[in-house]
Amino acid sequence: MTTLETFDLRIEDSIAWVYFNRPERANALNQKAWDEMKVLFEELDDNNDVRVIILSGHGKHFCAGIDLELLMNVAQFSQPCEGRKREQLRKKILALQAPINAIEQCSKPVIAAIKGGCIGGGVDIISACDMRYCTDDAYFTIKEIDMGMVADLGTLQRLPKIIPPGIAREMAYTGRNVTGLEAERIGLVNRTFASAEEMYTEVMKVAQQIASKSxxxxxxxxxxxxxxxxxxxxxxxxxxxxxxxxxxxxxxxxxxxxxxxxxxxxxxx
The missing domain is CATH 1.10.12.10 (Lyase 2-enoyl-coa Hydratase, Chain  A, domain 2)
Incomplete structure (x- = not known):
């Protein structure tokens, strides 16, 4: 496996535990993290020792989305031609979409175990997972609207197929927080738990059931x-x-x- 700087990977009994590993930045994803995420899920897809993947985050939060330094650099191009500049920007956005697509395209089921904040790009990521579980105090927000942006990495395409479209639009238009209990009620997560320990225990049971199947x-x-x-x-x-x-x-x-x-x-x- 590729040596990882921004993720922590543990494989045991056919289950891969993948952790975002930038807790000092609330697991915000810099360019290195986006690059590693794509390679990591492509390698897990090809790894015959892995039958199911659990995705979570070290520290207090699940994932704060794209690192603001990376976001500020995305639109900075030296190309003087406006047409070519826009072409480069489009390629950059597609490149940022690719790691999240790799989660969805991974042939192994991916279970998101969410505590703390799941913000912006974090919602893009969990929308590409097969199943989602969270703690009662977790919260989800489509933060891009508060930054003068349209969420562009998959939330607006996938989320309305997971939860009622009207709720997805409300989240996208307002940027409000959806907490764990509401997330369960609207179908964003399968179940919510009082503590992270209880969540991890139950998610492990689900993963073990999946790993026991063909x-x-x-x-x-x-x-x-x-x-x-x-x-x-x-x-x-x-x-x-x-x-x-x-x-x-x-x-x-x-x-x-x-x-x-x-x-x-x-x-x-």
Whole structure:
């Protein structure tokens, strides 16, 4: 694995714990962090020892989004031509979107475990995760509106497909904080917990359940869910038929049948 400066990675029993590791900056992400996040999730995607990923943050907060120093540098180009300057800016925005896309495109389920602030780019990141859990005192805010910006890294595309569109618009237009209990009520998180310790314990149980399933089937299920979200039912069913025509007859299927008949837990490669 790549040596990490802004993340902390621990892998045990097929579960990867990934932590934002800039607690002194509320886990705000500088350029190094954005670069490492993309490489990290691409490597975890290819790592056969990993079946599920838990994403959290060291320190008090989950993630404060993009580091303000990086944000100020994004629009600074020496190119005198306005057209070429805008072209470069567009490429820079796409480059910042890519690490978050890597989370969504990672074939392993990614579970966000959130405490403290999840601000700006942090909301972009959790919107790309498969599931979200948080503490009661966690809070979520689409902060870009208070900075004279339009959130541009995925929140406005993904969040309305997670929570009611009207609530997503309210958050985007007002920049208000949504705390843990409300986040559970609107479906932003699966569950909320009184403490970080309780949250991590329960998230670990969910991760262990996922890790015990057929890895091939879990990867396929994530791929199908992502495809179905963005396509019609008819397109989704057609894609599903093609997927299973390619993937159904696997060693995992035979192991599941044999384990059932022998009344034992299935053990997958």
């Amino acid at each position: 890895p091939l089937s879990i990867r396929g299920t994530k791929a199908i869910l992502n495809h179905s979200r963005d396509h019609s039912v008819a397109d989704g069913l057609d894609y599903m038929a093609t997927w299973n025509a390619a993937m159904l007859l696997s060693d995992d299927l035979m192991e599941a049948f044999q384990a059932k008949m022998q009344k034992r837990p299935a053990v997958y490669k």
